[in-house]
Amino acid sequence: METDLFAGTTFGRAALKKMAPLPENFRLYCAEWLGEKPEDWKEMRVTGRVFRASKGGKLDSAAYRETKLQVERWNQAWSSNR
Numbered sequence: 001m002e003t004d005l006f007a008g009t010t011f012g013r014a015a016l017k018k019m020a021p022l023p024e025n026f027r028l029y030c031a032e033w034l035g036e037k038p039e040d041w042k043e044m045r046v047t048g049r050v051f052r053a054s055k056g057g058k059l060d061s062a063a064y065r066e067t068k069l070q071v072e073r074w075n076q077a078w079s080s081n082r
Contacts, residue, residue, distance in 0.1 A: 005071045007028070011074070025050050
């Protein structure tokens, strides 16, 4: 995971700051709102791990695009709920 998609988000920056110090290859890979309805969304749960550097193979561009789309949706939900 060369690109850290969540690191540039508001919740990603907050989570990384709270968990610091972290290894270089640590990446957040999952984020979810806690609460049943959007008006209950006051907290988020983020999940991450250390990934090893890729030594070969192909980047799964479909998975990358899907993850990027999810991040954009979360950013929109986060902005509209503030």
